[in-house]
Amino acid sequence: MRHFKLSGHDAINGKGVDMARIDEVVPAGAVEIWEIENNVYSHNFHIHEVAFQVLEVDGSAPPAYATGYKDTVYVPSKSVVRLAVQFGGHTDPASPYMYHCHILRHEDSGMMGQFVIVEPGTESRVNRTVPAHTSHTGH
C-alpha cells in the first residue's frame, strides 16, 4: 500500500511538485492500494494512466454510485480514501505520469507528484531524477 497525505493546497507527502523528481515507481500491470489521507479541506485526487475503484471512504464501502472505474476521486475534508489502482503494462522508467489535485489552483501551486511504470523487478534500478521535458503533461 502507498500512502499519500494531502497537505494544505500545495503538497503531497510534505513535498511540492518537482518535475525532475520521480516520487513513486510502480511495476507494470500491478494492482495497488493507494490510500489518500486528507487532513485539510476537500480535494479531487486525479491519477493519470490508470483506472481505479474506490474501496473505502473512512473505512466504509463507498455508495453504489461511486463504485465504478474512475480516474479522479473526491476526497472530503478530514477523510481517508482507499483506492484499488490498476496500472497499465507499458513500461518507460524515464517518462513519468502524474497524480495531482484536480482543483486547478492546487495543481498549479504544486499539489502534484510523479510516478513511472517499470518492468517488475527493476524498481530499485530506476533513476529518480529525470529531465522535465519527458513528462506526460496535460489533462
Ligand SMILES: [Cu+2]
Ligand atoms: Cu486540492
